[in-house]
Amino acid sequence: ALHYGVRSIPAVKAFSQAEVVGEFTGLQPEARIREFLARITPPSPLALAMEKATSLLQDQQWAESESLFRDLLDQVPQQPEALLGLAMTLLGQGYGHEAQVILKGFPPSREYARAQQLLPLADALAKSESGELPEDNDLDAAYANSVRLAGRGNLPSALDGLLEILRQNKNYRQGTARQVFLALLELLGPNDPQSRAYRSELAAILF
Template sequence: MSDSPYVFDVTAADFAERVLQRSQQVPVLVDFWADWCGPCRMLAPVLDGIANSYGGKLLVAKVNSDAEQALASQYGIRSLPTVKLFVGGAVVDEFMGVQPESVIRELLERHVPRESDGLRAQARAEAEAGHADAALALLRRAREDDPDNHRIDLDLAELLIAQGQAAEAEQLLRALPAKYAEDETVKRLLATSQLAAQQADAPPLDELREHVAAQPDDLAAREQLAAACILAGEYEAGMDAYLEIMRRSRSYNDDAGRRGLLAAFELLSGDDRVTPYRRKMFNLMH
């Protein structure tokens, strides 16, 4: 039994109240364990320490899987320890086995609110109301107050891109810690910032189309057209334009056609449209 006020035992009888309902207000980390499980005993004090460090902003609920077999079965527990994080009444993340404290904290950072998240919410409301300058000011203030909350950086980068400040957004994203290099949101924002930078100060999309049709050798305009199409959701037209740049000149702007296609693929990650265009790009490269 833990001495922490933020760690408690739960059963099937009170799981809905103490986990599902309470997770509407504060994240609840549910530790499925058993008496005979050595790794469970190793993990328990780590979870206690983490819970204490959050001071009530995170709770840890303990489920004895031997005594609560139906509950363990309901949540698909196959090995112990298994730890599931509940937010808003649903599982949002999980891990199995004994993990280093740093790994567990990294997982929690994505979900446990911080004081600076209040400013993020205010900034989001300002942005939705069309007050971009106010939103930017709030995010910059939040970043100064809590530089370790990198969710602020992502919000700020997204808003900067929307306001035509793609270069600053890219600089902000590339300064993130190395662990964010493979983060899907970061990769999407980097791709978007690259495309936004390519079509900065470009004329309207219809004018770009007319210009490229009249002057097909103007690769700078074609690059702007490709980026503008993709940012407007016209992915095939944009990728076709990048392929045409590759066909005409691999040396133009440091292989801009290929780099643009890679950015488009990032935005379309998992989309069936990527495969044929990736094949076409590969054929042009070889």
């Protein structure tokens, strides 16, 4: 105890190759202990793969991240973070039907709320793929065009089109345009500069 400077208990020290690589003294909350363990534990191959897939997703490298998320799900089926990532890569490529299946059957988890926020976009893309989007008037035609643009990966143009619809009718088809708009922002991610700018524009229109 003297050799390692232990003067009170509890005193927790982590060793690697006979060297102290981390330590803390006194009672600590669970969150602090988990943080300590995460810091001293080497990441697993699965964790590294998840980190790489998520990084590619954030860079909108849809196809590359899709492949990695599918590999992860082969190893850990129904893993919520990987499922959400896969659904987002599919949405980014315009594959509404497959994303819709994943999101509608999403397991209870901390990712569930995000999955539900993405569902309106999956529904819209699926209807576009099936030719089921309404085109009864000019706003319907503009909405269908915005969804098609999203399906082609042109997210800024899709968002611009939806904003114009909302300027003309805030409650277009019971809020459908607003829900798809918010789903596209979720797909972009909260740290995307475009996402923050578009949220401000939406707030200016709605409020």
